[in-house]
Amino acid sequence: MLKTVVCDLFNIRYPILQGGMAHIGTYELVSAVSNAGGLGIIGSGFYEPEWLRNQIHMTKQYTNCPFGVNIQMASPHVRQVADVVIEEGVAFVTTGAGNPRSFVAEFKRAGIKVVPVVNSPSAAKHMEKAGVDAVIAEGTESGGHVGETTTMVLVPEVVDSVKIPVIAAGGICDGRGMAAVMALGASGIQMGTRFACSKECIAHQNYKRRIMEAAIPATVVTRQVLGYPQRSLKNELTDRFIELEKAGVPNEELEMFDRGRMYLGLIEGDIQEGTLLAGQIAGRIKEEKSVKDIIEETISEAEMVISSLKKLITED
Numbered sequence: 001m002l003k004t005v006v007c008d009l010f011n012i013r014y015p016i017l018q019g020g021m022a023h024i025g026t027y028e029l030v031s032a033v034s035n036a037g038g039l040g041i042i043g044s045g046f047y048e049p050e051w052l053r054n055q056i057h058m059t060k061q062y063t064n065c066p067f068g069v070n071i072q073m074a075s076p077h078v079r080q081v082a083d084v085v086i087e088e089g090v091a092f093v094t095t096g097a098g099n100p101r102s103f104v105a106e107f108k109r110a111g112i113k114v115v116p117v118v119n120s121p122s123a124a125k126h127m128e129k130a131g132v133d134a135v136i137a138e139g140t141e142s143g144g145h146v147g148e149t150t151t152m153v154l155v156p157e158v159v160d161s162v163k164i165p166v167i168a169a170g171g172i173c174d175g176r177g178m179a180a181v182m183a184l185g186a187s188g189i190q191m192g193t194r195f196a197c198s199k200e201c202i203a204h205q206n207y208k209r210r211i212m213e214a215a216i217p218a219t220v221v222t223r224q225v226l227g228y229p230q231r232s233l234k235n236e237l238t239d240r241f242i243e244l245e246k247a248g249v250p251n252e253e254l255e256m257f258d259r260g261r262m263y264l265g266l267i268e269g270d271i272q273e274g275t276l277l278a279g280q281i282a283g284r285i286k287e288e289k290s291v292k293d294i295i296e297e298t299i300s301e302a303e304m305v306i307s308s309l310k311k312l313i314t315e316d
Contacts, residue, residue, distance in 0.1 A: 002303050005165050006188035009113065009134060010092060011066050013037030014299050016178075017136070017167060019192025020070020020094050021144070021277070022046070023266045024203045027055050031062035032200040032291040040067040041094055049080035056088045066091055068115075073098025074228075086110045094136060097145055097228065104130045117169070119147025119154065121161035128162045135162065136190055139170030143193050143279040145228045146170075146221060151181065159185030173281040175301020179309075182302070191298075193279040198291045204269030207276055208288055216283030233276040237261060 006015035016038040018029065025043025033040035042059065044052045052069065059067055069090050071081055074097040082103055085093060093100075093107055095116040104127075107114050113133040118124045124135045137158040139151025147154075151170040159166045168181035169190035178189050195201060197208050210233055220234045222241040232238060265274020289297075 002299055002306075004182075004187040006134070006167060009165060010039045010068075012039050014295055015167075015188030016295055016298065017041060017094075017169075017188065017190040018195050019142075019144075019169065019190050020044070020068075020096070021192050021196065022072070023263055024196060024201050025070065026202055027058035027062060029195060029198065029201045029291070030055075030059050030067050032198070033195065033295070034059075034063045034065035034067045036292040036295045038291075038295050039092065040065075041092075042067070042069045044069055044071055044075070044081050046072060046075045046077065049077055049084045052081055053084050053088060056084070056090060068092030068094055070094045070096060071100070071103075072096055073100055082106070085112065099126075100132075101126070101130045104132060115167070118158065119149060121157045124158045124162045124166075128164050132164065134165040134167060134187075136167045136169050137186070138190075139168075140221075140231075141171035141280040142169055143219070143231050143277040143282075146231050147229075152184070155181055155184040155186050170279060171281050173284055175298045175303070176305055177281075178298055178302040179305035182306070183309075191294075193281055194285060194294060195291065196278070197285050197288050198294055199288055200291050203266050206269035206271050207266055207274075210271050210276055211278055211282045212286055212288065214278070214282040214285075216280065218283050219278055219280050230275075231277070231279065232265075233278045233282065235274075235276060236272040237265075237275065 004015045014037040018033040018040050020041040020043040022043045022045025030040030030042050042055050069085050092113045100116050104114050115134045116127050117136045117138045127135055137155050139154050140146045155168045165187040167188040167190055168186035172189050173194040196203050197211050219231050220238050221229050221231050261275040264270045265276045
């Protein structure tokens with residue numbers, strides 16, 4: 001069985017993390033991922049702290065396995081969200097959209113493992129010095145907030161820059177992708193878009209269908225929220241954003257225009273006026289499957305690929 005240091009770190013069977021996706025990273029998906037042997041992660045987004053507390057309680061009702069919480073550092077509720085995570089005894093935290101350094105020591109004192117998303121070797125080094133337990137090296141192929149470096153380039157650079165485990169994210173939806181990033185030195189993977197198209201995910205079927213019908217290239221990067229580059233499926237909304245960006249409209253006005261659009265797309269299913277977060281890998285996802293099938297097929301394929309690569313090495 002494919003087992004790495006990530007399995008020991010999180011006390012999970014398989015080195016697969018679910019991306020902490022706002023709006024759709026809810027207890028239904030989180031508990032399913034954890035029950036299937038991966039690490040489910042609640043996406044706290046910009047939600048109120050009591051929403052998160054309820055999600056934690058619900059997740060505990062549906063799984064006895066480890067799970068975590070993703071904290072968006074740009075959230076106006078970040079302080080209260082951190083308090084809830086500590087109060088509820090969550091074992092793991094992943095972070096995004098900002099620097100979690102000011103919270104690391106506090107989380108560590110509470111016995112919480114901290115795993116930030118990074119998009120550069122220098123950021124990974126800073127996080128290691130701050131005392132985090134691992135980092136998620138997320139390439140620009142991923143959905144949501146993105147950097148500019150591809151997973152293929154970023155992962156080995158981050159692996160070479162730190163001694164802590166590195167989890168790869170961005171452009172991974174199956175065992176071939178998993179085997180590829182492990183060859184680059186990653187000890188595990190994080191998948192978001194693939195899990196968004198799982199049967200347990202509460203995302204609207206219109207959104208899932210758009211992912212499964214996507215052709216490469218199907219995504220575009222805009223600066224829709226707080227000035228951060230953000231990858232989503234192309235639609236009428238992204239077309240208008242790009243026109244406004246080219247016209248030099250300030251980020252503040254774009255942010256106001258975007259407010260509520262993510263919920264509109266992911267939960268209400270408005271595929272033209274809503275924001276449809278998705279990674280470039282959307283073009284390779286053709287079927288909605290159960291979380292259990294996704295994880296088991298990913299592991300099985302990764303093991304098969306790794307085994308088959310050994311056959312390419314011949315003795316003279």
